[in-house]
Amino acid sequence: MARDFSWIRPEPWGIHVVPADCWIDPSRPVDRALVTHGHADHARGGHGHTFATPATLAIMKLRYATDEGAVPTPYGKRLALGGGVYATWIPAGHVLGSAQILLERAGERVVVTGDFKRRPDPTCPPFEVTACDVLITEATFGLPVFRHPPIEQEIAKLLNARAANPQRCVLVGAYALGKAQRLIAELRRAGHADTIWLHGAMERMCRLYEDWGIDLGPLRLMSDAAKGELAGSIVVAPPSALNDRWSRRLPDPITAMASGWMQVRQRARQRMVELPLIISDHADWDELTQTVIDVNPAETWITHGREEAMLRWCELNQRKAKALALVGYEDEDD
Amino acid sequence: MEEFAALLDALVYTRSRNAKLKLLADYLRSTPDPDRGWALAALTDGLDFPAVKSATIRNLLTERIDPVLWTLSREYVGDSAETASLLWPEPPNAPSPPTVAEAVDALSRMTRATVMSDLPKLLDRLDANGRYALLKLATGAMRIGISARLAKTAFAQAFDVAVEDVEEHWHGQSAPYTPLFDWAAHGGEAPNSDDLPLFRPFMLAHGLEDTQLDLTHYAAEWKWDGIRVQVVRAGGETRVYSRSGDDISGSFPEIAEALQIDAVLDGELLVRGVHQGGEEGGAASFNALQQRLGRKTVSRKMREEYPAFVRLYDVLILEGQDLRALPWTERRGALEALVPRLDPIRFDISAVIPAADFAELTTIRSRARDDAIEGVMLKRRDSPYVAGRKTGLWYKWKRDPLLVDCVLMYAQRGSGKRSSFYSDYTFGCWDGDPDAGAELLPVGKAYFGFTDEELKWLDRHVRTHTVNRFGPVRETDKSLVFEVAFDSVHASKRHKSGVAMRFPRINRIRADKPAHEADRMDALKALIRD
Numbered sequence: 001m002a003r004d005f006s007w008i009r010p011e012p013w014g015i016h017v018v019p020a021d022c023w024i025d026p027s028r029p030v031d032r033a034l035v036t037h038g039h040a041d042h043a044r045g046g047h048g049h050t051f052a053t054p055a056t057l058a059i060m061k062l063r064y065a066t067d068e069g070a071v072p073t074p075y076g077k078r079l080a081l082g083g084g085v086y087a088t089w090i091p092a093g094h095v096l097g098s099a100q101i102l103l104e105r106a107g108e109r110v111v112v113t114g115d116f117k118r119r120p121d122p123t124c125p126p127f128e129v130t131a132c133d134v135l136i137t138e139a140t141f142g143l144p145v146f147r148h149p150p151i152e153q154e155i156a157k158l159l160n161a162r163a164a165n166p167q168r169c170v171l172v173g174a175y176a177l178g179k180a181q182r183l184i185a186e187l188r189r190a191g192h193a194d195t196i197w198l199h200g201a202m203e204r205m206c207r208l209y210e211d212w213g214i215d216l217g218p219l220r221l222m223s224d225a226a227k228g229e230l231a232g233s234i235v236v237a238p239p240s241a242l243n244d245r246w247s248r249r250l251p252d253p254i255t256a257m258a259s260g261w262m263q264v265r266q267r268a269r270q271r272m273v274e275l276p277l278i279i280s281d282h283a284d285w286d287e288l289t290q291t292v293i294d295v296n297p298a299e300t301w302i303t304h305g306r307e308e309a310m311l312r313w314c315e316l317n318q319r320k321a322k323a324l325a326l327v328g329y330e331d332e333d334d
Numbered sequence: 335m336e337e338f339a340a341l342l343d344a345l346v347y348t349r350s351r352n353a354k355l356k357l358l359a360d361y362l363r364s365t366p367d368p369d370r371g372w373a374l375a376a377l378t379d380g381l382d383f384p385a386v387k388s389a390t391i392r393n394l395l396t397e398r399i400d401p402v403l404w405t406l407s408r409e410y411v412g413d414s415a416e417t418a419s420l421l422w423p424e425p426p427n428a429p430s431p432p433t434v435a436e437a438v439d440a441l442s443r444m445t446r447a448t449v450m451s452d453l454p455k456l457l458d459r460l461d462a463n464g465r466y467a468l469l470k471l472a473t474g475a476m477r478i479g480i481s482a483r484l485a486k487t488a489f490a491q492a493f494d495v496a497v498e499d500v501e502e503h504w505h506g507q508s509a510p511y512t513p514l515f516d517w518a519a520h521g522g523e524a525p526n527s528d529d530l531p532l533f534r535p536f537m538l539a540h541g542l543e544d545t546q547l548d549l550t551h552y553a554a555e556w557k558w559d560g561i562r563v564q565v566v567r568a569g570g571e572t573r574v575y576s577r578s579g580d581d582i583s584g585s586f587p588e589i590a591e592a593l594q595i596d597a598v599l600d601g602e603l604l605v606r607g608v609h610q611g612g613e614e615g616g617a618a619s620f621n622a623l624q625q626r627l628g629r630k631t632v633s634r635k636m637r638e639e640y641p642a643f644v645r646l647y648d649v650l651i652l653e654g655q656d657l658r659a660l661p662w663t664e665r666r667g668a669l670e671a672l673v674p675r676l677d678p679i680r681f682d683i684s685a686v687i688p689a690a691d692f693a694e695l696t697t698i699r700s701r702a703r704d705d706a707i708e709g710v711m712l713k714r715r716d717s718p719y720v721a722g723r724k725t726g727l728w729y730k731w732k733r734d735p736l737l738v739d740c741v742l743m744y745a746q747r748g749s750g751k752r753s754s755f756y757s758d759y760t761f762g763c764w765d766g767d768p769d770a771g772a773e774l775l776p777v778g779k780a781y782f783g784f785t786d787e788e789l790k791w792l793d794r795h796v797r798t799h800t801v802n803r804f805g806p807v808r809e810t811d812k813s814l815v816f817e818v819a820f821d822s823v824h825a826s827k828r829h830k831s832g833v834a835m836r837f838p839r840i841n842r843i844r845a846d847k848p849a850h851e852a853d854r855m856d857a858l859k860a861l862i863r864d
Contacts, residue, residue, distance in 0.1 A: 144399065145407045145420040147462075243747065243754050263420065264411050265346050274347045309406045316400055 003298075005134055007085070008103065008110050010301065010324040015112060015136065017103060019083025022051070024101060024112050034087060035060070036114025037098035038177055051079070053089050055097025055212055059177065062208055075099065075125070092116035093127035094281050095178030096209060102130055110134040111295065117280070118287040119151070122185040123178070123214050127291075135297035136324070139305030140282040141260050148260060148284040154277045155183075155190045158234070161254055161275050166232045169197075170275065171253035173239035176202050178281050180236050181209045183258050184216045187234070197222045197230060199237035199246065222250075243272055260284070289313055335431040335460060337365055338373050339467035345377075345478045354480070358488035363519075369434040371510025374489070376434075376471040377480045381509065385444040386453065386472040391418045394453060398423060415469035422465055425458040432459055434471075435510070441472050483578050493518035498535045498721030501579060505532040529569040533579045534598055534650055534658075535721035536562065539711060539728035546692045547729065552712045553662065554687040554695050557730055558645055559620045559708035559822070560604035561627070565644060567593045574603075585629050586642050592680035597672070600648040600719075602684070604706060605640040617645065617706035620836065621824040645684045646673065647711075650719055658719040665719065699731065705863040708821070709733045735819035736861050737841060738763065739852040741774055742814040745796040746807045748781065755789055756796040756808060757781055759840065761816050762831070763858050768850040774812060775831040775855060783819070783839030792843070815844040815852050823861050833858055 009016040014026030014033075022032040029046035036042055036052075038059030043052070045064040050057065054072045061067040073079055073089045081087050084106060089099035094115040103110045109132040116138065118127050141148075162170050174180040180202050187196065195218045198206060206216055222235055231251045241247060242255055257273045260280025268276035283291060288310065292300055300321040302310050307323040314321035341361045348354050358377075362370050375381050391414045396404050399421055411417040432440065437456060444452050453472075457465050470476055486504060490497040495518050503525050507514050516522035563582070564575045572590040574583045583590040586603065593599070605626060607618030618640075626632065626640050649669045650658050657665050666686075673683045687710065689695035699710050709732035717727040740761035748757035758781040766772030784792065795814060802809035819841035826834035833855075 143407050143410055144403050145411055145417060147420065245754055248754055265343075265416060266412055268347060272349070274349075276347065306406070306410070309403055312400065312402050312406070 003108060003133070005108065005110065005299070007105055007108075008134070008136075010136075010303075010326065012325060014326070015303075015324075017081065017083075017085055017087075019105065020081035020085040021083070022081055022085075022087075025114065032081075034101055036092065036101060036112065037094055038063075039095070039115070039175075042114065051087070053097045053099050056099070057097075058208060058212070059097060059205075062204055090128050090130055091125040093118065093121055093124060096124050096181070096212060096214070098124060098178075100127075100130065102132065108133050110136065111297075112136040113138055113291075115140065115282055116291075117283045118291065119148070121182055121281070122189060123182050123209060129291070129294045132295060133298045134301060135292065135295050135299070136301040136303060137288065137291065137310075138282065139288060139302045139307050139310045141280065141284050142288055142302070142306040142310040144285045144309065146260060146263055146284045147286060148263070148280050149278055151186055151279055152190070154258070154279050155186050157275065158187070158256060158277060159190060159192060161256070162232065162234060165254060168252045168254055169230045169233050169235055169250055171235045171237060171242065171247060171250055171255055172277070173242040173255070173257040173259075173271075173273075174236055174279075175259075175281075176238050177205050179258055179279065181206060181214060181216060182281065183236065183279060184219070185214060188215070188217045192234070193217060194233065195220050197225060197233055197235040199235070199241050201238050201241070202236055239271070285309075292319065335434055335437060335464050335467060337361065338369070338376075338434050338471075339460075339463040341373070342467045342470065342476075342478065343463055345480065351484070354484065355488045355491055358480070358485065359492035362489060362492040367512055367515055368510035371512060371515060372434045372438045374485060374511060375509030376474075377476060377478075378482050378485045379474055379476065381438070381471065381474055383441045383444065383472050383474075385446050385449040386441060388414050388473055388475075390449055390453070391415060391469060391473070394418070394450060395421055397450075415473060415475070416466055418469055419462050419465035422457055422462070427458075429461050429464065430459050431461075431464050432456060437468055437471065481578065482580065489514075489518065496721075499524070501533065501535040501721070505579070506530045531566045531568045531571045531573040533564060533566065533573070533575040533581075535579075536564065536577055536600065537648075537719050537721060537728060538723040539730040540723055540725060542712065542729040542731040545729075547712050549689060549691055549695065551715060552729075553666070553715055554689055555647070555684050555711050555713070556687065556702075556707050557709040557711045557732070558602040558604060558617060558684065559706050560602040560617065560623050560645070563589075563601060563603040563644060564650075565589060565593050565597075565599045565601070567596050585626060585632060587632060588637060589642055589644055589680055592677040595672070595675060596651075596653050597649060598651040599644070599646055599681075600650060601644040601646040601681075603642060603644055605642050607706065616704065620706075620822065641679075643680050643682065645682055647684050648719060660718065661716040662713050662718075663715050699733070702733070705822075707733065732821070735821060735841070736823065737817055737819055738858050738861075739844060739847065740777060740816050740818050741812050741849045741852045742795075742810055742816060743774055743776055743812055744807050744809050745792075752789070755793045757789055757793070759792070759816070761818060764850075764852060764854045766854065768852075772854070777829075777831045777833055777855075777858060778818065778820070778835040778838040780816075780818065780838045780840050783841060784843065788843060813849050815847040815849055816840050817842040817844050822863065823858060825862055831855065833862065 007018050009018055013028050015024040022034050023030045024034045025036055025042040026033050031048035033047040034051045038056045043060050049069040049071055051071045051073050057070045075089055075091055078086050078088045086104045088102040090102055092098040092100045092114050101112045111130050111132040116127050174183050184196055198219055198221055254274050256275035256277055258277040258279040261267045262276030262278045300314055302323045303326050311321050311323055344357050395418050408417045440456055486500045487497050490500045513525040517524050562577045566573050572593045573581055574586050574589050576582050604617040605622045607616050649665055689698055712729040714727045740763055742759055743762045744760040745756035746758040748755055760776050760779045762774035762776045764772045765775050796808055796810055799811045800808045801811050818838050820835040820838040822836045824834050
């Protein structure tokens with residue numbers, strides 16, 4: 001029986017599940033959207049119905065101030081979408097609420113990973129390997145130069161920089177959803193109990209994480225700090241605020257950034273970063289290739305990132321693969 | 335090697351000069367010989383290992399990983415050493431890093447025949463940062479903004495010695511500079527350097543501002559618009575050094591060939607201005623000299639078209655005698671006696687200006703028409719030749735700058751302390767009548783000339799008058815006029831406007847002036863004196 005998986009059709013603005021007329025992470029409004037996680041480029045507003053994990057829906061409600069059409073899909077619950085298609089949300093280990101989506105139809109299984117990583121993260125359940133015929137994977141860090149170091153090592157770099165500069169503060173640029181909370185949780189795990197100061201844009205998302213049971217320790221808003229209170233402290237801000245006017249009131253900040261791109265020196269220099277922290281919520285090269293090996297699908301489809309190198313790796317390893325030309329996913333700040 | 339790797343990484347991410355100096359000085363103080371000397375040489379491009387080239391790295395890697403994956407990675411990272419350091423398979427054993435000296439020793443033993451088997455052994459002893467440092471050191475391509483001058487300043491800072499002394503002793507030494515460290519760190523004897531064509535630190539001048547000098551104490555001479563050089567002959571060799579102490583003999587072989595007397599001479603390197611608008615046989619403008627700068631080799635055509643010569647200012651050492659402690663008048667006498675013995679095609683002397691008093695000098699200066707004249711130098715007649723800029727001895731009195739009113743077009747964020755401020759400005763002049771639809775052509779870029787208060791005001795102006803963004807650059811609505819000061823302007827094929835300014839700076843912010851009243855290209859072009 002020749003299988004062409006034509007019931008799953010990748011279009012530039014999302015993956016179309018044809019028999020059920022649903023779209024995965026569509027970049028334009030549709031009637032029925034299946035959303036993998038809460039990052040804005042994947043979870044856009046304006047859909048008729050949004051199927052996502054309860055945490056992802058909470059994140060979307062925070063961002064778009066509405067939960068109209070929200071359909072919660074807890075991890076592991078198999079949902080009939082119609083047209084003989086069933087969908088199951090499975091932990092992806094990327095950020096709070098993040099999921100892979102398993103689609104089943106007539107004995108065929110397709111897994112869309114969304115964004116994922118394989119390393120432990122105190123803010124979300126770990127990635128689960130799910131057997132399937134087609135693996136539709138991301139490839140944000142799909143080049144063999146990307147090998148993320150253990151997070152403990154990067155957290156130690158941050159704490160050392162703070163300890164060595166008691167008169168300064170360390171300003172860490174981190175994506176407001178996921179990266180910031182993971183960074184804070186890892187700092188707590190490393191024994192850092194002091195107040196961590198937040199840029200205003202971080203606050204609501206941190207509170208949401210706390211509501212979902214993730215302890216982030218003492219947090220305060222930078223705008224509430226008295227003069228002199230910030231020396232020797234850690235301040236977390238979105239990457240866009242690092243070199244902007246906002247940072248002028250900080251005491252001689254050491255500019256750090258937590259991102260997988262920090263592995264490449266020139267990328268860090270371009271961002272005027274003094275202390276690059278290689279912390280990513282995406283799979284690195286070894287995790288990407290290991291995932292293909294672990295899942296062992298008949299075909300691998302690559303959605304976004306550096307797909308040429310992943311294609312080449314599949315070719316070298318005699319695995320059937322193709323690249324999908326999806327648009328609208330951003331990877332600049334992760 | 336770990337310390338060197340950590341230093342290298344810290345330098346990559348540090349933008350402030352002072353912070354770089356501190357990093358370097360700390361490293362030099364805390365690292366033992368000979369590692370610190372080798373590291374210093376590596377940072378200042380002093381090491382060369384013929385068997386290890388960029389192509390070696392590629393070959394080594396494509397033996398281990400798929401060539402297509404290598405190429406994709408290399409293209410993304412943009413640097414072979416960094417790509418290789420990240421792609422190298424993690425060794426099974428814990429790293430046992432070599433010292434810098436061990437690595438240098440191993441690298442220098444490698445030949446084309448052995449490099450493919452020996453370099454991997456070194457790489458296997460290091461982690462990714464160590465591998466990066468090793469490959470950078472081996473291929474000599476640091477590109478991390480450490481000039482020789484910065485390294486010497488850091489060395490002086492590390493051991494609390496005068497940078498002029500470091501300059502003086504440095505040049506005779508080769509890596510790992512152990513005698514230099516013995517002298518600076520342990521109070522040993524200064525290295526002897528009599529028989530070597532070494533660079534001696536320049537004596538520099540302060541700008542003359544609103545001061546009148548008594549010409550009975552000060553002599554005046556022209557300041558020429560070329561590049562300051564030192565020509566040194568010792569031990570049968572001649573070298574030409576730039577102001578920063580870089581050896582530029584290769585760019586100006588006719589000068590190096592022409593000096594046959596053991597001496598250290600201070601002067602201005604110029605080219606003859608036969609067809610460059612200068613007087614016949616005299617000095618051409620800086621633009622003519624620019625054709626010869628920065629070239630590793632010089633064609634015969636270049637040498638004929640732009641013949642170089644040195645207009646002498648001073649003599650530091652002559653035939654074994656150090657004249658630097660003598661008063662200027664005596665050195666000047668020695669120089670005047672020396673010049674007739676030199677090749678007249680390659681050397682002449684900068685004339686003393688015969689002014690009776692300051693008023694007369696002011697008149698002479700204002701009448702100077704020669705485009706190769708940059709201004710006037712005033713030298714205290716009893717001044718010894720001392721390195722650096724000592725108050726009260728030498729003054730430079732530049733020609734009044736040229737001024738033109740330009741319109742702000744684009745602004746870019748600065749770096750370091752200015753990283754949140756739009757502090758680099760591109761400005762333009764009208765290519766015709768702005769009321770008849772003329773456009774602005776960018777004519778220059780400046781990032782100084784304003785106070786901190788003005789910078790804040792300018793930053794606010796840029797942010798509230800932005801019409802377009804291109805990455806770090808903002809295009810403004812072209813409403814603000816700058817009075818731009820500059821030393822000269824030249825025709826340029828490389829610039830869209832057809833002109834290039836020298837030393838442009840913001841002289842005044844003319845918030846009062848409407849943009850359409852700013853200058854036109856014709857006004858700027860009329861100031862060209864090529």
